[in-house]
Amino acid sequence: MEKTPNKLLWHGVLLAILLGVGYSVLLASQSIQYTWRWERVVPYLVNTEPRPVMSPFDGVASISTDGLSVSIESDNSAEPAQVFNEFSQLVVGDGDMIFEGDVVATTNDWRLGPIMNGLVMTLKISIVSLIFAVIIGLFVGLARVSSNPALKYLSLIYVEIVRGTPLLVQIFIFYFFIGTVLGLDRFTAGAAALSIFAAAYVAEIIRSGIQSIPAGQMEAARSLGMNYAQAMIYIVLPQAFKRTLPPMAGQFINLIKDSSLVSVISITDLTKAGREVVSGTFAPFEVWFTVALLYLVLTGSLSWMVKLLEKRLANSD
Amino acid sequence: MIKEYTGDDMIVATGIDKFYPNGCHALKNVSATVHRGEVLVVIGPSGSGKSTFLRTLNQLETISSGAISIDATDMYAKDTDINKLREEVGMVFQGFNLFPHMSVLENVMLAPLKVSKRDRREVEEHARSLLCKVGLESRMTNYPSQLSGGQMQRVAIARALAMKPNIMLFDEPTSALDPEMVGEVLDVMKSLAKEGMTMVVVTHEMGFAREVADRVLFMEEGELLVDDTPTLFFDNPEHPRLAKFLSQVL
Ligand SMILES: Nc1ncnc2c1ncn2[C@@H]1O[C@H](COP(=O)(O)OP(=O)(O)OP(=O)(O)O)[C@@H](O)[C@H]1O
Ligand SMILES: [Mg+2]
Numbered sequence: 001m002e003k004t005p006n007k008l009l010w011h012g013v014l015l016a017i018l019l020g021v022g023y024s025v026l027l028a029s030q031s032i033q034y035t036w037r038w039e040r041v042v043p044y045l046v047n048t049e050p051r052p053v054m055s056p057f058d059g060v061a062s063i064s065t066d067g068l069s070v071s072i073e074s075d076n077s078a079e080p081a082q083v084f085n086e087f088s089q090l091v092v093g094d095g096d097m098i099f100e101g102d103v104v105a106t107t108n109d110w111r112l113g114p115i116m117n118g119l120v121m122t123l124k125i126s127i128v129s130l131i132f133a134v135i136i137g138l139f140v141g142l143a144r145v146s147s148n149p150a151l152k153y154l155s156l157i158y159v160e161i162v163r164g165t166p167l168l169v170q171i172f173i174f175y176f177f178i179g180t181v182l183g184l185d186r187f188t189a190g191a192a193a194l195s196i197f198a199a200a201y202v203a204e205i206i207r208s209g210i211q212s213i214p215a216g217q218m219e220a221a222r223s224l225g226m227n228y229a230q231a232m233i234y235i236v237l238p239q240a241f242k243r244t245l246p247p248m249a250g251q252f253i254n255l256i257k258d259s260s261l262v263s264v265i266s267i268t269d270l271t272k273a274g275r276e277v278v279s280g281t282f283a284p285f286e287v288w289f290t291v292a293l294l295y296l297v298l299t300g301s302l303s304w305m306v307k308l309l310e311k312r313l314a315n316s317d
Numbered sequence: 318m319i320k321e322y323t324g325d326d327m328i329v330a331t332g333i334d335k336f337y338p339n340g341c342h343a344l345k346n347v348s349a350t351v352h353r354g355e356v357l358v359v360i361g362p363s364g365s366g367k368s369t370f371l372r373t374l375n376q377l378e379t380i381s382s383g384a385i386s387i388d389a390t391d392m393y394a395k396d397t398d399i400n401k402l403r404e405e406v407g408m409v410f411q412g413f414n415l416f417p418h419m420s421v422l423e424n425v426m427l428a429p430l431k432v433s434k435r436d437r438r439e440v441e442e443h444a445r446s447l448l449c450k451v452g453l454e455s456r457m458t459n460y461p462s463q464l465s466g467g468q469m470q471r472v473a474i475a476r477a478l479a480m481k482p483n484i485m486l487f488d489e490p491t492s493a494l495d496p497e498m499v500g501e502v503l504d505v506m507k508s509l510a511k512e513g514m515t516m517v518v519v520t521h522e523m524g525f526a527r528e529v530a531d532r533v534l535f536m537e538e539g540e541l542l543v544d545d546t547p548t549l550f551f552d553n554p555e556h557p558r559l560a561k562f563l564s565q566v567l
Contacts, residue, residue, distance in 0.1 A: 214412075214414075216410060216412055216414035217414060217416065219377055219410070219414065220410065220414035220415075220416070220473075221428075222377065222403065223375055223377065223403055223406070223407070223408040223477075224403070224404075224407075224427075224428035224432060224476070224477070224480055225400050225401070225403045225428060225432040225433075225480060226400070226428060226431065226432055227400050230431055230432065234427060234431060235416055238418050239416075239417065239418055242418075
């Protein structure tokens with residue numbers, strides 16, 4: 001009989017190793033006299049700074065009796081009065097003379113900082129690319145297993161070219177060549193490059209999924225009178241889909257990480273936001289750790305969702 | 318058992334040859350005719366081309382030369398819709414080939430719904446009655462993985478029958494079964510034969526051939542050597558290769 005490892009002991013070892021790694025990071029930063037200033041990162045995540053509310057023109061302020069709104073009567077009588085009622089701190093007094101650009105009040109509402117905006121952009125470009133990658137990949141994958149030589153070899157050439165060149169180069173080609181020819185904006189060019197890139201991998205995953213289904217399934221379906229498309233849709237693809245889920249999840253995670261490369265064409269995604277914030281905070285370690293953590297949250301929740309789906313599908317038979 | 322011969326030809330294969338892409342000459346000038354309601358059993362050593370012959374009859378394999386007619390329709394005529402033709406020809410495989418992602422009932426109902434576009438209520442009623450007929454009324458909601466081999470093969474037969482075919486092809490339907498399950502599948506096939514279904518059966522079950530077949534074919538190395546009634550085939554084999562084969566297997 002095989003010896004079962006001592007669970008308690010090895011969990012202890014695990015904890016010790018993790019603590020050791022953490023401690024050595026601390027020592028390393030001390031050895032270069034780095035002082036950690038995590039609080040500097042916070043405003044770049046969510047901006048809680050009071051924001052000034054400014055007057056658009058010269059005029060006179062009048063405050064309502066309940067103090068909840070202030071209106072600026074313009075000196076130029078042709079212009080209608082401007083009423084502000086969303087603020088947390090009033091700066092002007094009743095009857096004050098106001099000049100254009102003066103601060104009337106301040107608000108405390110939270111806004112997303114640049115890093116969070118970058119996260120949203122990364123999420124947006126990843127989701128768009130993911131959807132197109134799956135659609136394109138499905139058709140290319142089907143073309144790969146087709147018996148039509150034109151479809152078969154065109155798809156093969158596409159896959160080989162995309163997988164044989166660096167994504168960074170593809171992004172440049174899309175932005176500077178295809179983007180210029182077709183007049184694409186940055187986002188479209190970036191999302192297109194990512195979709196085309198990921199679709200080649202998705203196609204290979206779908207191809208191997210289809211080929212992993214025994215030929216007898218297709219034969220049984222055809223012998224019942226189904227045409228090729230019906231046999232694919234009702235019999236082969238549903239079974240292949242389940243088998244492709246794990247590699248597909250890996251590919252989607254790659255897509256999220258690869259999306260960091262679109263920062264080279266000045267799309268302000270999470271990575272580019274990180275770079276910009278570093279130069280403003282002088283807290284590079286904190287910023288990059290934060291950025292890494294945010295990527296981890298994205299990829300982690302994606303693989304969690306796929307696991308959930310897998311479990312669902314496994315229950316169905 | 319008395320068969321009524323109406324005389325019409327359900328399957329006519331004329332001089333068919335089959336070369337596989339690798340050059341293997343699997344069928345050599347094979348000709349055979351199956352009349353309506355007839356049961357034809359094909360016997361021969363492994364690799365003799367029995368499966369290949371059977372699979373040409375619903376064009377799972379295309380032929381290299383020759384001609385095949387199903388119910389007076391030329392299979393290779395320009396205006397022949399092979400999918401339509403296949404609806405008339407049910408097939409049962411050695412490995413069952415049930416759809417593992419569907420329940421037993423769904424397996425049987427899928428093709429009538431999607432291919433024939435028949436009414437769902439009628440299809441379900443028909444599917445249930447077929448499953449009762451093969452003795453699986455209690456298994457309709459199960460998935461194939463929850464069935465025994467014999468049960469799976471009976472589902473496969475019900476699935477093929479759901480298309481209301483005129484012809485049924487069986488490729489070694491009991492070869493993948495444990496011995497104790499062979500009988501239940503053969504019984505279903507026997508009752509089908511009794512109902513007058515036209516059948517072509519590749520099998521090693523000599524007892525079934527002797528009892529049910531109207532004619533027995535012997536193939537070797539792609540050639541059709543013998544085409545005879547079971548009595549003459551088994552009791553008085555004239556062809557020396559058949560005599561040798563029978564002496565080995567019986
Ligand atoms: N897809 C294929 N490609 C190439 N050769 C094939 C293919 N399928 C069968 N063959 C060859 O054709 C010949 C006939 O094969 P077939 O499967 O029809 O024999 P069989 O009589 O059904 O044998 P078994 O009793 O083992 O099932 C064999 O020599 C086999 O190797
Ligand atoms: Mg065979």
